[in-house]
Amino acid sequence: xxxxxxxxxxxxxxxxxxxxxxxxxxxxxxxxxxxxxxxxxxxxxxxxxxxxxxxxxxxxxxxxxxxxxxxxxxxxxxxxxxxxxxxxxxxxxxxxxxxxxxxxxxxxxxxxxxxxxxxxxxxxxxxxxxxxxxxxxxxxxxxxxxxxxxxxxxxxxxxxxxxxxxxxxxxxxxxxxx
Amino acid sequence: xxxxxxxxxxxxxxxxxxxxxxxxxxxxxxxxxxxxxxxxxxxxxxxxxxxxxxxxxxxxxxxxxxxxxxxxxxxxxxxxxxxxxxxxxxxxxxxxxxxxxxxxxxxxxxxxxxxxxxxxxxxxxxxxxxxxxxxxxxxxxxxxxxxxxxxxxxxxxxxxxxxxxxxxxxxxxxxxxxxxxxxxxxxxxxxxxxxxxxxxxxxxxxxxxxxxxxxxxxxxxxxxxxxxxxxxxxxxxxxxxxxxxxxxxxxxxxxxxxxxxxxxxxxxxxxxxxxxxxxxxxxxxxxxxxxxxxxxxxxxxxxxxxxxxxxxxxxxxxxxxxxxxxxxxxxxxxxxxxxxxxx
Numbered sequence: 001x002x003x004x005x006x007x008x009x010x011x012x013x014x015x016x017x018x019x020x021x022x023x024x025x026x027x028x029x030x031x032x033x034x035x036x037x038x039x040x041x042x043x044x045x046x047x048x049x050x051x052x053x054x055x056x057x058x059x060x061x062x063x064x065x066x067x068x069x070x071x072x073x074x075x076x077x078x079x080x081x082x083x084x085x086x087x088x089x090x091x092x093x094x095x096x097x098x099x100x101x102x103x104x105x106x107x108x109x110x111x112x113x114x115x116x117x118x119x120x121x122x123x124x125x126x127x128x129x130x131x132x133x134x135x136x137x138x139x140x141x142x143x144x145x146x147x148x149x150x151x152x153x154x155x156x157x158x159x160x161x162x163x164x165x166x167x168x169x170x171x172x173x174x175x176x177x178x
Numbered sequence: 179x180x181x182x183x184x185x186x187x188x189x190x191x192x193x194x195x196x197x198x199x200x201x202x203x204x205x206x207x208x209x210x211x212x213x214x215x216x217x218x219x220x221x222x223x224x225x226x227x228x229x230x231x232x233x234x235x236x237x238x239x240x241x242x243x244x245x246x247x248x249x250x251x252x253x254x255x256x257x258x259x260x261x262x263x264x265x266x267x268x269x270x271x272x273x274x275x276x277x278x279x280x281x282x283x284x285x286x287x288x289x290x291x292x293x294x295x296x297x298x299x300x301x302x303x304x305x306x307x308x309x310x311x312x313x314x315x316x317x318x319x320x321x322x323x324x325x326x327x328x329x330x331x332x333x334x335x336x337x338x339x340x341x342x343x344x345x346x347x348x349x350x351x352x353x354x355x356x357x358x359x360x361x362x363x364x365x366x367x368x369x370x371x372x373x374x375x376x377x378x379x380x381x382x383x384x385x386x387x388x389x390x391x392x393x394x395x396x397x398x399x400x401x402x403x404x405x406x407x408x409x410x411x412x413x414x415x416x417x418x419x420x421x422x423x424x425x426x427x428x429x430x431x432x433x434x435x436x437x438x439x440x441x442x443x444x445x446x447x448x449x450x451x452x453x454x455x456x457x458x459x460x461x462x463x464x465x466x467x468x469x470x471x472x473x474x475x476x477x478x479x480x481x482x483x484x485x486x487x488x489x490x491x492x493x494x495x496x497x498x499x500x501x502x503x504x505x506x507x508x509x510x511x512x513x514x515x516x517x518x519x520x521x
Contacts, residue, residue, distance in 0.1 A: 028251075028254070028319070032254075032312075032316075035312070051296055051297065051298045051302075052298050052301070055298050055301040055302055055305050056301075058305035058306070058308075058309070059301065059304060059305045059308060062305075062308075062309060063305060063308035063309060063341075064308070064338070067311060067312075067315070067334055067338060070312070070315060070334075071315075071331075071334060074315070074319050074327075074330075074331075075331075137297070138297070138298060138358055
C-alpha cells in the first residue's frame with residue numbers, strides 16, 4: 001500500500017518536527033523545523049485530494065509568513081535559550097498560574113481525544129465520497145468561499161486588518177518617546 | 179510495469195537530466211555570449227571551441243577543498259545549498275515541455291512530456307520557487323560573515339518584494355485561460371487569429387509579459403538585480419564563505435531557476451509547444467518549445483551583460499512604486515475585459 005506508506009512518512013515528519021520545534025534551544029532551528037512540519041502537512045493535504053489547500057499552505061505559511069519569522073529571528077539575533085538563564089521570578093512562573101496551565105493542557109488533551117473518537121465514527125475516507133472530485137477543484141473552493149462562507153471569510157480579513165493596525169499602534173513611537 | 183509506465187518514468191528521468199545539463203550549458207553559453215559582447219573569444223581551450231569547459235569546471239569544483247568558517251553553523255551551512263538546489267529542481271515538476279505524445283503511434287495511451295500534471299500546477303511552481311529563498315537566506319546567516327548576512331538579507335527582501343508582481347502577472351494569465359493547469363493554459367493558445375497570428379497570451383498580455391520577465395530576473399537574483407551577490411559591495415554576497423561542491427550548488431540552482439522561469443514564460447505567454455503547425459502534427463512540438471526557451475534564456479544573458487546594476491534603494495522603489503501597481507492595474511483591466519467579453 002504505497003498510500004499508507006506515504007501517509008505514515010508524512011505524519012512521522014509532521015509529528016517529529018512539531019515536537020522538535022518546542023525542544024530546540026536555538027530559535028533558528030525552531031523556525032526551520034516548523035517549516036518542515038508545514039511542508040509535511042501539505043503532503044497530507046495532497047493525500048486528502050485537496051491540492052489547492054496543500055499549495056496554499058506552502059505559499060502562505062511556508063513561503064510568506066515563515067520568511068518573515070526567519071527574518072525577525074535573524075535580525076534580532078535571538079540567543080540560545082539555556083535553563084540557567086530562566087527568570088524564576090517571572091509572573092508567569094507563579095505556582096497558581098502553573099496549575100491553571102496544567103488544567104488547560106488537560107482540557108486540550110480531552111478535547112483532542114474526543115475529536116479523534118468522533119472522526120472514527122465517520123467511516124468513509126474523503127477519497128471515496130461522492131463529492132471527492134469537487135473538494136480539490138479551485139473553482140468549487142472559490143464558489144463556496146464567496147457564497148456559503150462569505151461572512152466568516154470577510155470577518156477573518158477584518159480580524160487580520162485589526163491585528164495589523166494593532167501591531168502598528170503598538171510598535172509606533174510617539175515623538176519624544178525614545 | 180507496462181511499457182507506458184516505463185516510458186513515462188523515462189521522460190521524468192530525461193527532464194531531470196535536461197535540467198542538470200541546462201545548468202552546465204548555460205554557464206558555457208553565458209561565458210561565450212559575454213565573450214562575444216566584449217569582443218573576445220571566451221573559453222576556447224578545453225575541447226573544440228571550449229565546448230568541454232563545463233566538464234572541466236565541474237571536475238575542478240569537485241576536487242577543491244571544502245572549507246567551513248569556524249563560527250559557521252555546522253548543519254545549516256551544509257543544508258543551505260542543498261535546499262537551494264532541491265527547490266530549483268522541484269519547481270520544474272509541474273512544468274510541461276511538450277504535448278502528450280504516443281511516440282508516433284507506438285503506444286495506445288499517450289505519455290505526457292513533463293513530470294507531473296496537476297490541476298494547480300501554476301501554483302505549485304510559484305510555491306516551490308518561493309521556497310528557494312530559504313537556501314540563500316540560510317547560507318547568508320549560517321556563514322557567520324557580515325558580507326554573507328547582507329547578501330542573504332538583500333535576497334529575502336528582494337524576493338519577497340518582487341514575488342508580488344510576479345504572482346499578480348501570473349494571475350492575469352489564469353483569468354484569461356480559466357485554469358491553473360499549465361497544460362491547459364498552453365492548449366488554450368493553440369489556435370490562430372485571422373489564420374496566421376498565433377493566439378499567444380503575449381499579444382493579450384504584453385504588459386503582463388514584461389512584468390513577468392522583470393520580476394523573473396529579480397527572483398533569480400541576476401543582473402541588473404544581482405544585489406545578493408553584488409561583487410563590488412559584498413565580495414560575493416551570500417556565497418562568500420562557500421567553496422567546492424557546496425559553492426557549485428548555488429550557481430547551479432540559479433541557472434536551473436532561470437530555465438524554469440523561461441519554461442514557465444514559454445508555457446504562459448508564448449504558446450508553449452504550439453506555433454509551428456506541421457511540427458506539432460508530427461509530434462515534435464517540444465522542439466518549438468526548446469527554441470522559445472532558448473530565446474528567453476538568451477535575452478536573460480543579453481540583459482546581464484548590457485544593463486548595469488541598479489542601486490539597492492532604486493530596486494525597492496521600482497518594485498513597490500512602479501512594478502507592483504502596474505501589475506495590479508494589469509490584473510484589474512484583464513479581469514474587467516474577461517468579464518465584459520464572457521458576459
